[in-house]
Amino acid sequence: MNYSDSKYYREISVRSNTENLLKIRNFVRDGALALGFTEEVVGNITLAVDEASTNIIKHAYKYSPEGEIIIQTDFADKKYIIKIIDAGNHFDPTSVPVPDLKEYHKQKKVGGLGMFLMKKLMDEVVYDNPDERMNQVTLVKYLT
Amino acid sequence: MISYLDNIDSAKKMIYAFYALGVLFVFKVIYPAVSDTNITLWVLNELIVFTSFFVLSFSFDEYLGSKSNYPITIILTAGILTGLLFVIVSVISVIFAEDVSYFDSAGVISNIVITLFSFLIAASGIFILMAFKGLFYLRQKKDPASFYYTMIIFFILSGISTSLKEIDAGMNYVHDAIFVVTILLILVNSVRVAWIAFLLKKQKITLLGISIIICALSGITFSSTLSGSVFYEILFRFSPGLTNILNLIMIYGCIYFGVVFFTALFHLPTAEAFDRKAQEVSSMMDLGKLITQVFDFRELAETITTTTTKVSNSDAAWLVLQNSEALDLVSVNGIGYLEADALANAVCNTENRDLTEPVILAPAALRNYQSKNPNPNFYKSLSVAPLKVHGKVSGYLFAARSRDVPYDEEDKKAISAFADYAALAVENAKLIQESIEKERMEKELDVAREIQYKILPRETPKCETLDISALFIPAFEVGGDYYDFFCLGDKKLGFVIADVSGKGISAAFVMAEVKGIFESLSQLNLRPAEILRRVNEILKKSLDKKTFVTAIYGIIDTNTGILNFSRAGHTPTLIRQNGTVQKLTPPGLGLGFDGGINFNDSIKELEIKLNFNDIVILYTDGITESQNELNEEFGLNRLEKILEEDNSASIDRLSNKIMTEVTTFSSGKSQHDDITLVIFKWISKN
Amino acid sequence: MADFNINVRGVGSVDVIDLHGYLDAHTAPDLENAFNRLINDGKYKVVVNFDHLKYISSAGLGVFMAYVETMRDNKGDIKFSNMKENVYNIFDLLGFPMLYEFFEKEHEAVNKFTD
Numbered sequence: 001m002n003y004s005d006s007k008y009y010r011e012i013s014v015r016s017n018t019e020n021l022l023k024i025r026n027f028v029r030d031g032a033l034a035l036g037f038t039e040e041v042v043g044n045i046t047l048a049v050d051e052a053s054t055n056i057i058k059h060a061y062k063y064s065p066e067g068e069i070i071i072q073t074d075f076a077d078k079k080y081i082i083k084i085i086d087a088g089n090h091f092d093p094t095s096v097p098v099p100d101l102k103e104y105h106k107q108k109k110v111g112g113l114g115m116f117l118m119k120k121l122m123d124e125v126v127y128d129n130p131d132e133r134m135n136q137v138t139l140v141k142y143l144t
Numbered sequence: 145m146i147s148y149l150d151n152i153d154s155a156k157k158m159i160y161a162f163y164a165l166g167v168l169f170v171f172k173v174i175y176p177a178v179s180d181t182n183i184t185l186w187v188l189n190e191l192i193v194f195t196s197f198f199v200l201s202f203s204f205d206e207y208l209g210s211k212s213n214y215p216i217t218i219i220l221t222a223g224i225l226t227g228l229l230f231v232i233v234s235v236i237s238v239i240f241a242e243d244v245s246y247f248d249s250a251g252v253i254s255n256i257v258i259t260l261f262s263f264l265i266a267a268s269g270i271f272i273l274m275a276f277k278g279l280f281y282l283r284q285k286k287d288p289a290s291f292y293y294t295m296i297i298f299f300i301l302s303g304i305s306t307s308l309k310e311i312d313a314g315m316n317y318v319h320d321a322i323f324v325v326t327i328l329l330i331l332v333n334s335v336r337v338a339w340i341a342f343l344l345k346k347q348k349i350t351l352l353g354i355s356i357i358i359c360a361l362s363g364i365t366f367s368s369t370l371s372g373s374v375f376y377e378i379l380f381r382f383s384p385g386l387t388n389i390l391n392l393i394m395i396y397g398c399i400y401f402g403v404v405f406f407t408a409l410f411h412l413p414t415a416e417a418f419d420r421k422a423q424e425v426s427s428m429m430d431l432g433k434l435i436t437q438v439f440d441f442r443e444l445a446e447t448i449t450t451t452t453t454k455v456s457n458s459d460a461a462w463l464v465l466q467n468s469e470a471l472d473l474v475s476v477n478g479i480g481y482l483e484a485d486a487l488a489n490a491v492c493n494t495e496n497r498d499l500t501e502p503v504i505l506a507p508a509a510l511r512n513y514q515s516k517n518p519n520p521n522f523y524k525s526l527s528v529a530p531l532k533v534h535g536k537v538s539g540y541l542f543a544a545r546s547r548d549v550p551y552d553e554e555d556k557k558a559i560s561a562f563a564d565y566a567a568l569a570v571e572n573a574k575l576i577q578e579s580i581e582k583e584r585m586e587k588e589l590d591v592a593r594e595i596q597y598k599i600l601p602r603e604t605p606k607c608e609t610l611d612i613s614a615l616f617i618p619a620f621e622v623g624g625d626y627y628d629f630f631c632l633g634d635k636k637l638g639f640v641i642a643d644v645s646g647k648g649i650s651a652a653f654v655m656a657e658v659k660g661i662f663e664s665l666s667q668l669n670l671r672p673a674e675i676l677r678r679v680n681e682i683l684k685k686s687l688d689k690k691t692f693v694t695a696i697y698g699i700i701d702t703n704t705g706i707l708n709f710s711r712a713g714h715t716p717t718l719i720r721q722n723g724t725v726q727k728l729t730p731p732g733l734g735l736g737f738d739g740g741i742n743f744n745d746s747i748k749e750l751e752i753k754l755n756f757n758d759i760v761i762l763y764t765d766g767i768t769e770s771q772n773e774l775n776e777e778f779g780l781n782r783l784e785k786i787l788e789e790d791n792s793a794s795i796d797r798l799s800n801k802i803m804t805e806v807t808t809f810s811s812g813k814s815q816h817d818d819i820t821l822v823i824f825k826w827i828s829k830n
Numbered sequence: 831m832a833d834f835n836i837n838v839r840g841v842g843s844v845d846v847i848d849l850h851g852y853l854d855a856h857t858a859p860d861l862e863n864a865f866n867r868l869i870n871d872g873k874y875k876v877v878v879n880f881d882h883l884k885y886i887s888s889a890g891l892g893v894f895m896a897y898v899e900t901m902r903d904n905k906g907d908i909k910f911s912n913m914k915e916n917v918y919n920i921f922d923l924l925g926f927p928m929l930y931e932f933f934e935k936e937h938e939a940v941n942k943f944t945d
Binding site for chain 1: 833855916
């Protein structure tokens with residue numbers, strides 16, 4: 001799919017600072033609302049993108065604020081597609097276990113929740129590497 | 145007598161002291177005052193006084209001994225008594241004014257009052273002396289007893305010589321000489337105040353106050369009991385010797401506490417550093433104990449961060465472990481998880497500095513990390529110490545201060561000492577984990593062996609036309625071999641030999657599953673190839689990617705001697721017909737690989753007509769792959785050769801021979817895999 | 831920060847944390863600090879009032895998971911009140927209701943401590 005052709009295509013690029021999470025959320029929120037998702041679903045999409053971006057800041061860039069996070073959104077076939085791209089450390093999604101809250105509660109370990117939420121909140125979550133240096137998470141929500 | 149008194153219990157000591165004092169009291173009521181007119185009475189008086197107070201001193205010693213580890217308590221007690229003594233002296237001086245003659249004409253009542261007063265004073269004096277003894281013994285590494293007892297002996301000698309002096313003025317020089325030596329001993333004993341160094345700062349300040357008061361009170365009391373005062377007169381009548389000893393005690397108190405005062409004063413500036421060091425040492429000891437007692441690493445980590453914060457005067461401390469690629473935050477104190485995680489990552493990853501040694505980060509360097517973080521708090525100094533195990537860094541201990549006091553070398557050392565403890569704890573936890581793992585594996589192996597034992601047939605079927613021998617030798621780590629026989633009716637015998645990849649309990653479970661599948665499928669009277677195809681269909685769905693099974697399934701018609709079999713990736717079957725050995729390898733992939741089309745195409749079936757004395761050998765790779773010390777394999781050729789040369793009467797013998805060869809070959813090496821050996825011999829001549 | 835605010839107030843022996851605005855990875859350290867201060871002061875009975883919280887991400891939820899054990903070890907707890915449905919749904923997704931108490935009204939949560 002060539003994004004630039006789509007009239008729904010939007011893109012934003014921010015530095016990997018948690019301060020920018022608000023900016024990212026607002027960007028995704030505006031787009032999703034315009035497409036006619038309900039307030040509740042918009043909230044879920046926003047949260048999923050926030051989680052994906054937070055993971056990038058934490059794991060891919062290890063809190064270094066010099067990194068870049070690119071968010072591309074598009075709408076096609078009643079699917080809202082959000083791609084979140086970074087150039088940080090490669091991240092193996094299979095290395096993150098499905099969290100067991102009781103276990104987490106015991107160990108005071110609070111990672112992995114973000115990915116769990118993304119999978120719960122979105123219809124599709126795909127991790128891949130468009131090229132060697134890049135990591136990409138694609139989140140998809142169907143408009144029903 | 146001293147050792148005797150030391151050994152009896154405290155209640156008895158009290159009773160003895162009570163008796164002694166009773167005797168003294170009665171004596172005093174009868175002969176209230178000593179006088180130089182009656183020498184015998186004088187001597188008797190001194191004897192009784194000295195003995196009774198000597199006995200009393202043991203009771204005091206016992207009482208003080210129980211508190212000997214709390215110098216401040218002892219000093220407070222001594223201080224209170226000195227104060228009491230001072231009050232008594234002052235009161236007596238005021239009440240009786242200068243009228244000494246009053247005592248000469250006094251009646252029994254006033255005698256008793258004066259005696260009680262003297263008692264009180266003397267007892268207080270002795271108690272103070274014993275309290276000083278307690279202090280004297282504190283923190284003395286060498287045995288100080290000889291010095292102290294010499295001093296006490298000279299106190300007593302001085303007391304006795306006072307009496308001598310009174311009786312015979314010519315003895316004056318003796319008294320003076322003893323007095324000088326006693327003062328010297330007091331001076332020598334007064335510099336033994338090492339215990340002050342071990343007090344906490346707060347205690348030192350308390351001590352400063354108390355010691356100056358005791359010093360002053362002792363001095364005043366001493367001066368008001370000099371000869372000529374009312375007080376002196378009263379005491380002198382009670383016992384001239386004891387009066388002298390009390391004077392000496394006051395001198396001792398004055399000098400000793402003067403020294404204590406100045407020593408404490410000079411120790412004050414370093415008191416804080418000492419406090420910290422002391423706290424550090426005791427925390428270290430506590431941690432050392434914890435490491436051996438607490439197996440929960442997280443709990444230990446929490447103690448480490450809490451103590452680090454406290455001892456290094458930090459506002460926060462946190463511990464991270466270095467995993468293969470990320471930092472794993474284990475515990476935090478005084479800081480949030482997110483903040484600690486962010487700072488640890490920022491310091492360890494952004495900075496390319498070598499963190500194998502402890503490092504202090506100054507505010508300037510820290511600003512870089514924190515401006516990037518979502519952290520509203522600002523730390524002004526940060527210390528990182530690596531956790532090193534066998535020279536390898538396994539994590540980092542962080543400590544941070546938001547106050548404007550940067551860490552110094554001492555702090556760095558302390559924090560790095562805690563990091564060393566943390567490293568030890570990490571290592572310990574790992575070792576414990578490993579031993580738990582080992583135990584679990586052993587339990588698993590027991591289960592696996594039991595499964596295997598239950599799965600394999602107890603006996604081989606009997607048949608008139610066919611000899612059957614089966615041998616199974618398990619490896620230590622259950623290898624996953626399986627063999628079985630099925631009676632298919634119509635005088636047909638089905639057999640299977642299989643080897644599950646992998647070892648231990650997972651292999652045993654697959655074995656059990658494979659047995660179930662073969663048992664049910666064999667009853668369908670299908671061709672061997674078809675059976676293996678169906679087994680594959682089932683296994684490829686249930687087995688994980690890494691696991692597969694090799695097998696041979698065959699059917700022997702015990703009427704005709706026709707053998708049909710198929711092979712799924714299993715070791716070649718050997719057959720000896722008319723003295724020639726052949727390898728039979730009908731094609732076929734192993735069972736359980738995904739992609740059934742290939743398997744179904746690959747599997748072929750072989751049919752052989754068995755004649756009289758023909759031998760068929762089925763085995764698992766435990767035989768052919770058994771190794772000698774040079775890591776050479778037994779191999780198929782050796783097996784073929786044995787079969788070729790064999791002229792054993794029975795196949796059980798042949799089986800034994802093969803196993804002997806294999807064992808001899810691999811002697812010195814442990815059996816690595818299960819060994820299964822199944823041999824058929826057609827013994828029908830038709 | 832204007833996007834997120836914390837206010838801690840005492841209600842009897844219980845401390846109530848009022849959350850305002852957006853709680854995400856950026857603002858969660860503020861909440862951690864609030865909990866650290868409570869623990870330093872020996873205050874372990876905490877009610878978090880979500881009435882004015884508009885948004886929460888897993889970083890925010892993680893804070894509660896990190897501190898609840900300390901509170902419970904010290905005879906306290908973290909209880910939640912006045913949660914809006916969208917926020918509650920996130921807690922629900924992560925299984926919080928099986929480990930934490932949720933209340934409609936703040937005073938119910940406070941009373942639960944004092945009962």
